[in-house]
Amino acid sequence: MNINVNDYLIVATIIFCIGALGVLIRKNLITIFLSLELMFNAANLGFVAVSEYLNLMSGDIFVIFIMVVAAAEAAILLGIAIAFYREKGTIDIDKANELKM
Amino acid sequence: MSIFLKYILSIIIFFPLLSALILVFVNKKAEGLLRNLATVLSLVEFLLSSFLFIYFKSNTYEFQFVERFSWIRAFGASYFLGIDGVSLFMILLTTLMTFVSLLSSYKYIKDHVKEFVILMLVLETFMLGTFASLDVLLFYLFWEFMLIPMYFIIGMWGSGRRIYSAVKFVLYTLAGSLIMLFGLITIFILHYNQTGNFTFNLLKLYNTNIPLTLQIVLFIAIFLGFAVKVPVFPFHTWLPDAHTEAPTAGSVILAGVLLKFGVYGFFRFAIPLMPEAALILTPIILVLAVISIIYGALVSIVQKDLKRLVAFSSVSHMGFIMLGLFAMTAVSVDGSVLQMINHGISTGALFLFVGMFYERRHTRLIADFGGLAKKAPIFAALFMIAVLSSVGLPGLNGFVGEFLILVGSFKQYTVFTIFATSGIIFAAVYLLWMFQRVMFQDITNQKNEDFKDMTFREIMTVLPLIFLMFFIGLYPDVFLSRINPTVVHFVNIIEHNKYAYNLIKAKMGLFNA
Amino acid sequence: MNSKDLIVWLIPFFPLLGAILWGVFGKYFKNYSGYLGSIFIIISFILSTVIFFMVAYGHSFTSTLYSWIDASYFKVNISTTVDRLSVIMLVMVTGISSLVHIYSIGYMKDDKGFARYFSYLNLFVFSMIMLIMANNFLLLYVFWEAVGFCSYILIGFWYEKKSASNAGKKAFIVNRIGDFGFALGVMLIFVNMGTLNYSSVFSGIHLLPPYLITTIALLLFAGAIGKSAQFPLHVWLPDAMEGPTPVSALIHAATMVTAGVYLIARCHVIFSYSPSASNVVLIIGGITAFIAAFIAMTQFDIKRIIAYSTLSQLGYMFMAVGIGSYAAGIFHLVSHAIFKGLLFLTAGSVMHGMSGELDLRKMGGLYSKMKKTAITFIVGGLALSGIPPFSGFFSKDAILASLFNKGDYFFWIIGELVAFMTAFYIFRLIFNVFFGESHVDKNLHVHESPNVMTVPLIILACFAAVFGFIGMPPFNHSIFYSFINKDFANSLNFSPAVNNYPWYLLSTVSVIAGISGIYTAYVFYIKKSLDLEMLKKRFKAVYALSYNKLYIDEIYDFAIVRPMKNFSVFLWRVVDSFVIDGAVNGIAQWISVTSSKVRKVQNGMLMSYVFTLTVGVIALLAYYFVR
Amino acid sequence: MLDLAQIYNGYYLEKSLLSVMPEAVLIIFAFLILLAGLFSNFSKNSVNSYYLALIGITFSFLYLFMLSDHTIKGFYGSIVFDKFDVFLFTAILLSGFLTVLMSKNYFDTRNVLIPEYYSLILFSISAMMLLVSSINLIMIFLSIEFMSICAYILTGYLKGESRSTEAAMKYFVLGAFASAFLLFGSVLIYAATGHLGLYNIHNFMSQQNYKLLYHTYNVHTFLVIGLILLLVGLAFKMSLFPFHAWTPDSYDGAPTPVTNLMATGIKIAAFGVFIRVFTSIYNFNVFNFYNILWVLAILTMTFGNFAALLQTDLKRLIAYSSIAQAGYILLGVIAGGYYGISGTLFYLIAYVFMTAGAFAIVIMFENLNLTSVDIKSYSGLGYKYPLAGAAFSFFLLSLAGIPVTSGFMGKFFVFSAAIKSGYYWLVIIALLNSAVAAYYYIKIIVKMYMSDNNDNSEQIKLSNGSNNTIVNTVNANNMDLQTFAESGGGKTALTETVLLKSTTSALIIAVIICLIFTLILGIFPQPFISFASRSVTSLWNI
């Protein structure tokens, strides 16, 4: 059986959904971020696959920028996690419920 | 002089705003100065507006003192002012009532005098603008902003449940206005679709062809906006609250001027824009008008609070005006317009008196009074004139308007008119009963023993109104001769459309019975 | 403005001037207001007399002051027409007013509201003059209401008394009910005729379909019922006696209440085209005449008795105009004005002497103490009872004769019956007040009234005695009838009391009725040969009915006033506060409750935010797939 | 192979550079601020950086006006500079300018400012501008992330305040989550069309022959799902209803000037890019996106208004109201066409002034109490500070859409556009919504003017009782104020002058600017309408 772009997209979708599930069910800020990274990576996979199958390059370039952004976000997350931990002594997002209604 | 006359409307409209600006720079503590200055400025404003009366050509229905400048090209909106016989008197009424209510609040308004006089003058500008605009957008601008100063006046200087009343007033009328805005915009868009031009020029919008079903929908939308303001029976509920809790000046302006906007809106906008729909819906509106008359009167009978009584009586009186307007005969519409003036004067005066009661005794409950005629004969006499004017006693203003309305409506809407006429009985019942309980009989409450008679200022406050009551009652021709051409033109438009309406009716088989 | 117009407009001008002067500057006039006011009215009276002769020896004429209302096709002028009917009324009104004014100077002497009183009274005279002179229906209506208003303020003159202010209010409102019909009638005239001028209306009324004429006539009559206090709107008049007695004499006996009769006489053209409406007038007149007399027989308040008597006599007049005998009606109107004015003024004099006492059970034997009053009273009583040669005899007899003549025997019998009862109750009054043993409070100093009061009484008494002769049988040839009938000549069923039956036979019947009434009273109250108490017991129901005024006030209270009040309370409390306001507040409440629920979406938990977002995405995608 | 000749054409590059000059200026100034931070001492620096930021924005303005007649497509279809940009840049720069004006006083009072703040503001403004001028999915994604990262940092800027950090955290997680959807949507669009440039996608779709790819994979479905997911990403930034969740919390927790920037700048940028994307991609009949937007608009405005109704925290209230406003703005986009889009743009610029004005006043009062932004603490303020109260009322009325204010004109414009496009019911619902909305705006006015102003003591108790770190960090200057307020007791201790003293002229200038523009936009909107209309014309030439 020939592997085509759909297969890659299916894999990407699965990973994307797993990532989304992770964000939904986990309450540890770090794990949530990891789940988000999974989602980003799913998109990366999609871009690369589509690029390759359509003989294009722009998707690949997009992936590089996504990586850059992911790195930047990781840095921000680190900062937020530290600040959050400093205030609450935990990184459980359930503890962040001062702002509501 | 010619320049003055050319821009007289703008001058009149914005003079109060300018006055308010001047007052902004007066020290807050100088309350006396603020009061006097505001009163004098409003008197000047009234005198300015009397130029309109002097230079008004009474033999034409054309708009006069027209000013027109491009304003928002994108919407085809223009700064388009002009008055005809109806708006002339509405403007005069506004300037007069503002002066009177400022004069009346020397004692009533104790705190925040500066804010009060400024708000009153700002309110005046917007009321005048509403009456003079011939551009729909301009009209709406003035129309809706008017709510805000009024809202402050009720909310800041009101009594009792003032906040509730103020908020209710604003939200209620705002909701109506917004629905109305929908109607106006739709007509504006329809006109665009038909001609390819954006315009808010009312006179051009008159020519818009609106399909009948849409017309009915739009009419209902616009009806809601104006009916709330009038107020017509089921939409009146803001009125007793607002009237009751507002300070005297607020009640006077509310009753004297603000309520007229609804009827004026029907006259100027709703009916001429959508004559067929107006004609089709006339029976329903007339039913509401008649219900308002009787309902307002009956509920007035059992009121315990003076102001609330007068407020409900307004509902009744405004019902008459609606009846006259929607009967759409020259006489009845003449009567309606005259009655608008009359109602402003009479009910305004009544509120002034109620305010004086309140200033003296800090209560408005009828049961707290009694036997005051002995202590305050001038008060009693003038109050009685105001009451009788409201009752519609011949020789005073109320009678002329009411009679014209009734006689004009009689032929076409006999049954409605008969029911409406019964309203004059009820008017006598509730007003005279109230008068009796307040002024006559013996003094039962010791606090009334030192009830003071009217001061010179108070007499001066009501005197113009009392004078007008007699003047209109005895020589209404001064008013009617200026109103009539406009009204006849209005009725002709409707008559013209009646033909179209009859065709439609025949086609649709509406009201086959 | 020529001299004729000037005179015409001066007649109402003086009373109006008086009204304004005393009303606004009463403080400064105080005592002069009485004299000056009387002088003003006397000037009006003199001018009226001038006009009377101008009309009598000339023509009726119209005079316009200015255009009042000019609203497109609705045009009304302030203008007057003076014709024979109006000059008679004018002279009568101004004449009696003059006397009442003079009388009032004495009667109201010590009252605090002296100037105010004369202001009101002058205002009333002005309104009444204008009512009479108006030449169109709207003006008539205006002053119709204006006299009602004057009556209202005069009844409630002593406003501190609750009963007085109540009575004033009641008078106004009941009048308004009648006016409601009147107004509708005026409107109906306008929408069908396009004008309200008498001459145009009367000349064109026959072009209308009969049912419309009848409707118009009945609606106008509704006004007359209210103003003239006919059944069923008669309830205000007895209460109106709360006002000062001269007011009762002037307004509630002589002038205002007769406006209804005047109206029908004025609109005789309309009524003559509508036999059914005329019949209604006749029936109402008959009923009122009877029940009022019936009630009057058992009352104890002297003013009320006279008031019921007024009702009853007005019933006579309506019967007259109901059968088309307008001249007779007007004649009775004038003669009644004189003797009833006299009766009221004398009653006032009695009150004056008795310090305001009104209950005839507390009087008796006053004849010796106030001779002038007693004699004039008796003259008035005789006139009322229809004893020749007093004026009442001629005028009442003319009505009864025309009733008989017309073939309305039933009403003729009622008329005779009422004549009997009239004589009975008025002499019951006279005997109880002036004769028999005294029940007067010993501490009370009873005295005769001052001359300023008694002179008008004497003048009136003279007139009451001799006035009738100008309308002596045979009626058609008497001075009065030949004068007035020129105005009624063009009406359709004009029925002068023609003497195709020997008039003296009929007159004899009436005289017998009158005398037997007086005799019955004599038997009951002077001779006391019949036990009154026993009679009362035997006819307990009838007596109670009469004593309680047929319970009409109670019925109104039960059937109209209270239901209306309850309904109003219902409208206010339930419809307004609960339903309408409730709906508005309910919407607000609903919004606020919804809001408090909606807010919970934002619960602060990141997890649920993510969830919301995901659900949003799913929903959008689902829309695509489900679509 | 690549056309290198074109790439190295200097003229082309120069033109490309021109197209990003306004942003470049801002970024340069942002660097300058950072550098200035290195070479000067702390306390002075905040002042310097403040002026640098203002100057930077002014320069950016100047460049903007110099370029305003040009339409430049730069960097090979990454970015475009056209009239549409000119309009939105103006709005964004104004928003930024006002934010900077507000910031100084706010942070001075709290003494927590470090120089990076202003550079971050400039960065985020430039990111917004980049977002608006992006015509490429890569650039859109990058600018959104750039903007968001700046916003995350700014939101969490109040050190030591847990609310601020919490807001940043929530904003971050949700933002990244939404970005992931946006990315995945981009993947699918890319898969369907083979392009990332909006213009190319537009061309592809307008050729009507994209069905050619059908036998490869289901292009249509890819496209639709992709577009939906892209919409989610953008809707998140616009805070449309189910994607709004971050808005109230992060608005609430963020420092108020930042809230202002988020409420105005980010919203403008989001709507700008949405309009660009929408007009180029969505208005093809691949799928009835109008229906989706229709529903979203209704849900958004209804939710916003209902949630705001019982709100007592003023910042949250404005946050919810900004959600509702987003619904109204969306109405203009749905109405579409020349008229609708110009209405939207007009509404946006009106929205900047009224919201910024409201926030400026909130900051004024916030500085005064140094406590909560609870409505309760506003009672009687209208009397104590008549001018500030009047201005605040005016902004609130403008937000409520009462005439004479810009809010009315904006609503009117948008609603009439919607009616013109036949969305009658939508407009009626929107109108009813604004009637409901009027309630909570008016509620604040009621509080300021109509409630008894005697609960001052309670207010001060509140400020004493709360263990708020801010209270402890107030500098000496403000301690005076605090003690002054305490000593005043229940009476009217704080006068207008105190308010003025505690407020730098910058804040007042911001209020005045907002006031003037709100009024002008409400009364003489024609120049702005022309501006908006002119900018719309360039939109179809992407």
Add this chain to the structure above:
Amino acid sequence: MEALFYIFSIIAIFSALMVISVKNPLTSALYIILCFFALAGFYILLNMQFLAAMQILVYAGAIAVIIVLAIMLLNLAKTKGAIKDFHQLVIGIIAVGLLFLEVILYIDAAGEKKPTGIYTNAIINKVGNTQIIGEFLFTKYVFPFEVASILLLVAVIGAYIFAKK
């Protein structure tokens, strides 16, 4: 090729599942590095060796290390009870399942390679994918590249601001 695809798929999906299900964040971080490797494998399969290298360098090398650092720094390795309660799990799975179904259901048509671009594998291999990407980055995508650099700078500032006491 196909076999590799399936192997990588299984590794990627498995490790992704592990990332979200293990309790210890440190383990999660390790699993995600595994996932990154699997993805890098995909990139190599797709003839994008440069990206694969980047994937390892940036993601596994930098990001994951930052995360691990954070975990260590905050001493979070002990954190337990990472998964929310059962209801949350079920709801989440249902929601995401729906999402998955909705997206996946229509990626069904078996497609074949239908290139529209010019960058065939042959060309890429001839020029070398690193060079092509490099050329693109510094020509056509030079502006996003610059923006990305500024973005990184901002992120650094941000991290500094957040982390500073």
